[in-house]
Amino acid sequence: MKVFEADCIATVVAATERDQEWTARKRELEKLENEGKEFPKNWTNKDGLLYYKSRLYIPNDERLQRTISKGCHDSQVARHFGQEKTVEIVTRDFYWNGLTA
Numbered sequence: 001m002k003v004f005e006a007d008c009i010a011t012v013v014a015a016t017e018r019d020q021e022w023t024a025r026k027r028e029l030e031k032l033e034n035e036g037k038e039f040p041k042n043w044t045n046k047d048g049l050l051y052y053k054s055r056l057y058i059p060n061d062e063r064l065q066r067t068i069s070k071g072c073h074d075s076q077v078a079r080h081f082g083q084e085k086t087v088e089i090v091t092r093d094f095y096w097n098g099l100t101a
Helices: 005-016 018-033 062-073 083-093
Strands: 043-046 047-050 053-057
Touching: 005 018, 005 047, 005 062, 018 043, 018 047, 053 083
Parallel strands: none
Antiparallel strands: 043 047, 047 053
């Protein structure tokens, strides 16, 4: 799993508090963990953050999702990417409902 900057993690954590679906998913996974049961395939709970297929699960927060997309879209190294390439780059490290690769 990729290591993210502290500012990014803090922003994600703040957004999780406003997303009931994200919070419910975390509770569900924690309950399974506490009962000694296996997680659903592809899900991980690490350091209080959720990962799907080793990609950070981003809460339903359009502003945060736009910020992530914009950061991947306007890479300092590669400059400006088109939509398909941006989605490909975003989905390497992040996952949110409705994001498709």
